[in-house]
Amino acid sequence: MYSGCLTIKELTQAVGGGITPRMVRHYHELGLLPQPERSPSNYRLYNQQDVIRLQRIVALKEQGFQLNHIRNILEVELETDNNANFMAQLQQQYRSVMQQIAQLRQTASALEGLLGRDRHCQIMQAEVLAQLKLLEVETKVGLGGLARLWHGLDAEVHTHPEVFAESLQHIxxxxxxxxxxxxxxxxxxxxxxxxxxxxxxxxxxxxxxxxxxxxxxxxxxxxxxxxxxxxxxxxxxxxxxxxxxxxxxxxxxxxxxxxxxxxxxxxxxxxxxxxxxxxxxxxxxxxxxxxxxxxxxxxxxxxxxxxxxxxxxxxxxxxxxxxxxxxxxxxxxxxxxxxxxxxxxxxxxxxxxxxxxxxxxxxxxxxxx
Missing domain, CATH: 3.40.50.10230 (Cobalamin biosynthesis CobH/CbiC, precorrin-8X methylmutase)
Known part of the structure; x- marks a missing residue:
């Protein structure tokens, strides 16, 4: 083995944090880690810079950053030491994440509107679910049909108070x-x-x-x-x-x-x-x-x-x-x-x-x- 170089197993042991060789190979595929040099026997060889980079990936991941955002952060660090540019990149990533959260929140709200129904709404809910499977929403007419479905389901809320315990059980x-x-x-x-x-x-x-x-x-x-x-x-x-x-x-x-x-x-x-x-x-x-x-x-x-x-x-x-x-x-x-x-x-x-x-x-x- 080359002097001062680490195998993939030795790399994971040096970094710790539950990192496995399989995860390291995945990081290579995502571009988080550069491809290492190879030994004559085709073993991956790593140096101290790889250890440091992998430690930073682990640390950022533990703080809640997603892998694609970690890659962007590391790329910015390589390109420039300018804090202003770095902060601008982070702000851009934050806006992107918030947009994704808003879209997911909208989907979650729709699902909650269907799942979070108590027994008094189940008859209407079953009817809405049956129609929802057949609904075509590619046209304005279809979108109008979807609005009518929600209107019918929402009409049930006027017939009884909400039973919070039942709603929570479902969601x-x-x-x-x-x-x-x-x-x-x-x-x-x-x-x-x-x-x-x-x-x-x-x-x-x-x-x-x-x-x-x-x-x-x-x-x-x-x-x-x-x-x-x-x-x-x-x-x-x-x-x-x-x-x-x-x-x-x-x-x-x-x-x-x-x-x-x-x-x-x-x-x-x-x-x-x-x-x-x-x-x-x-x-x-x-x-x-x-x-x-x-x-x-x-x-x-x-x-x-x-x-x-x-x-x-x-x-x-x-x-x-x-x-x-x-x-x-x-x-x-x-x-x-x-x-x-x-x-x-x-x-x-x-x-x-x-x-x-x-x-x-x-x-x-x-x-x-």
């Missing part, structure tokens, strides 16, 4: 590997935003359900970042449990993520208040990413010891970073990866936990998962 992914209480939590979060794709981004740590029930049953303190969340949580049930609600940024004029973030940065008093939260409390953050980052810092410094952190702040850079940091903590958490979040979702998560505890106080299904 939610398989949640059988999650406990009954966690399934309820996820369902409530989906209903709060009307987006089933949210399921893929919900993260519930292993001990989150157990410790939340213990804390709530012990009348723990509930700490929210701003008053908007306090108005959305189920105060009646919390009073029944004996839980006191404390607002961290206790300014009635702060109602948005922008205001909450600015207020927390400008006034040291809110950081000092955060350090005084009671041990075993549940912290609910739905707006300010900096509050969640500070919570993580204080937990690491052992200055606070919440039983659970519900971290769902809004933002496009700080919020995803704060959530990633939360998921690295040993403390139990519930969060939604990425930019998605908000006070309604954060409050909904807490309300679902409270509701499950009161209605099913003796349920221990979560201990089996």
């Amino acid at each position: 939610l992914p398989d949640l059988s590997e999650r406990s009954e209480i966690e399934q309820h939590l996820i369902s409530q979060l989906v209903l709060a935003c009307g987006d089933v794709s949210l399921v893929s981004f919900i993260r519930v740590s292993k001990e989150a359900i157990a410790v939340s029930r213990q804390a709530l049953a012990s009348a723990c303190e509930i700490v929210v970042d701003i008053r908007t969340i306090a108005t959305a949580i189920d105060q009646t049930r919390l009073v029944h449990l004996g839980c006191k609600v404390t607002t961290l940024i206790n300014n009635p004029h702060i109602t948005t993520a922008i205001e909450a973030e600015k207020e927390f940065w400008q006034h040291q008093q809110w950081r000092e208040t955060l350090e005084k939260v009671s041990e075993g409390c549940i912290v609910v953050i739905g707006y300010a990413p900096s509050v969640l980052l500070e919570v993580c810092t204080l937990i690491n410094q052992e200055k606070i010891q919440p039983s659970l952190v519900i971290g769902m702040p809004i933002g496009f850079s700080h919020a995803p970073a704060a959530k990633r940091r939360l998921m690295q903590q040993t403390s139990p958490f519930i969060t939604i990866e990425g930019t998605i979040g908000g006070g309604l979702l954060a409050a909904t998560a807490l309300n679902a936990l409270v509701e499950s505890l009161i209605e099913k106080p003796n349920c221990h299904c979560y201990l089996n998962f």
Whole structure:
């Protein structure tokens, strides 16, 4: 073997991350990796530059980039070191991805419109599905027929209230590997935003359900970042449990993520208040990413010891970073990866936990998962 060169097996071992020779060959086919030189015995030979490039591919893939976007990123890096050009390329890729998401969202909405029907709509649904198979939509007349089908199906919604539980059964992914209480939590979060794709981004740590029930049953303190969340949580049930609600940024004029973030940065008093939260409390953050980052810092410094952190702040850079940091903590958490979040979702998560505890106080299904 040539000195300093690696075989494909040695390359995958050097890179790690679950990379296999088959994946490396696939990357060659896609143009992600340049074709390597060959030994006299026709073995692929790799050098340190190949190791570095493959490591970058793995790192970008783990961050959520698709392979075709990774190829574009690497091509731009090879062509120029100009950050402006690089950012322009990334923006172009982002617009392309968002266009694809919009198209997929439109398809998903159409499917949800058919699948998310309760038993009261099934007769009309069956009729629509039968006609849909025969429908010709290449002409304006055909498109009109499609519109009439939807009109007929939509007419059924006037005859009865929507049965949300039945609709969710038809469109939610398989949640059988999650406990009954966690399934309820996820369902409530989906209903709060009307987006089933949210399921893929919900993260519930292993001990989150157990410790939340213990804390709530012990009348723990509930700490929210701003008053908007306090108005959305189920105060009646919390009073029944004996839980006191404390607002961290206790300014009635702060109602948005922008205001909450600015207020927390400008006034040291809110950081000092955060350090005084009671041990075993549940912290609910739905707006300010900096509050969640500070919570993580204080937990690491052992200055606070919440039983659970519900971290769902809004933002496009700080919020995803704060959530990633939360998921690295040993403390139990519930969060939604990425930019998605908000006070309604954060409050909904807490309300679902409270509701499950009161209605099913003796349920221990979560201990089996």
